[in-house]
Amino acid sequence: MISPAETAACCAPLTAQPLSVEQAEQVAPLLKALADPVRLRLLSLVASRQGGEACICDLNEAFDLSQPTISHHMKVLHEAGLVDRDKRGVWVYYRVRPQALSALAALIGCPVP
Amino acid sequence: MISPAETAACCAPLTAQPLSVEQAEQVAPLLKALADPVRLRLLSLVASRQGGEACICDLNEAFDLSQPTISHHMKVLHEAGLVDRDKRGVWVYYRVRPQALSALAALIGCPVP
DNA sequence: ACAGGACATCGACTCCTGTCAATATAGACG
DNA sequence: CGTCTATATTGACAGGAGTCGATGTCCTGT
Numbered sequence: 453m454i455s456p457a458e459t460a461a462c463c464a465p466l467t468a469q470p471l472s473v474e475q476a477e478q479v480a481p482l483l484k485a486l487a488d489p490v491r492l493r494l495l496s497l498v499a500s501r502q503g504g505e506a507c508i509c510d511l512n513e514a515f516d517l518s519q520p521t522i523s524h525h526m527k528v529l530h531e532a533g534l535v536d537r538d539k540r541g542v543w544v545y546y547r548v549r550p551q552a553l554s555a556l557a558a559l560i561g562c563p564v565p
Numbered sequence: 566m567i568s569p570a571e572t573a574a575c576c577a578p579l580t581a582q583p584l585s586v587e588q589a590e591q592v593a594p595l596l597k598a599l600a601d602p603v604r605l606r607l608l609s610l611v612a613s614r615q616g617g618e619a620c621i622c623d624l625n626e627a628f629d630l631s632q633p634t635i636s637h638h639m640k641v642l643h644e645a646g647l648v649d650r651d652k653r654g655v656w657v658y659y660r661v662r663p664q665a666l667s668a669l670a671a672l673i674g675c676p677v678p
Numbered sequence: 679a680c681a682g683g684a685c686a687t688c689g690a691c692t693c694c695t696g697t698c699a700a701t702a703t704a705g706a707c708g
Numbered sequence: 709c710g711t712c713t714a715t716a717t718t719g720a721c722a723g724g725a726g727t728c729g730a731t732g733t734c735c736t737g738t
Contacts, residue, residue, distance in 0.1 A: 492579070
């Protein structure tokens with residue numbers, strides 16, 4: 453599966469020129485994947501871990517949600533191209549893709565702070 | 566109405582430390598408002614206009630959607646704090662809030678490129 | 679005051695999404 | 709081989725979101 457994260461943000465910020473229909477339909481799923489409080493926390497938790505990765509078991513402990521729900525959210529993040537999956541033995545480790553996040557930020561954000 | 570855009574992004578990026586529940590629930594609605602292809606294009610269209618503003622009538626022409634639908638989307642963007650409303654006579658002009666966008670970008674994006 | 683136009687709101691409909699319990703898969707270890 | 713444990717998938721359900729047509733509101737001319 454090819455993730456939309458790769459092609460999402462070219463160098464033209466959102467506010468410079470009108471987004472094409474295709475661009476909008478490419479970027480929206482990325483934002484939609486991020487637009488959930490649980491997934492935001494999941495992503496943040498994974499990213500801020502030592503080594504930058506976490507397995508489902510770690511995440512399950514941190515949330516008051518069922519294991520299938522956590523698994524579902526991680527799948528959404530993965531299919532959007534925001535996190536990588538790595539199965540090692542019985543455990544599955546997730547790791548954020550910084551390129552995807554910074555590409556998104558570059559698209560949304562005006563040139564600078 | 567107080568917009569969540571003001572307090573959404575402090576200086577701590579998403580990946581530096583785990584987001585609190587409160588932070589996540591503050592940021593998610595902002596992303597949700599952005600996470601729609603039509604709203605992305607609306608925002609982009611408004612932002613890239615000369616003078617940085619557009620009225621509903623302008624937007625209606627650019628989309629193949631009913632006027633109530635455009636009005637609805639602009640309301641969503643406005644309530645999220647991403648655009649300002651300004652009624653001048655019969656027309657209502659919308660204008661993007663760059664601070665809101667750059668705050669979001671700062672939260673999502675890693676320090677660099 | 680009245681008519682017309684710009685925008686908002688309402689009600690209804692369909693599709694999508696987050697959640698869970700139950701079940702499946704698949705690796706590790708006896 | 710069988711069992712345990714970690715994760716994924718499935719099915720079901722309630723609530724949310726995008727869309728439209730109809731209607732309401734408010735300003736501007738005449």
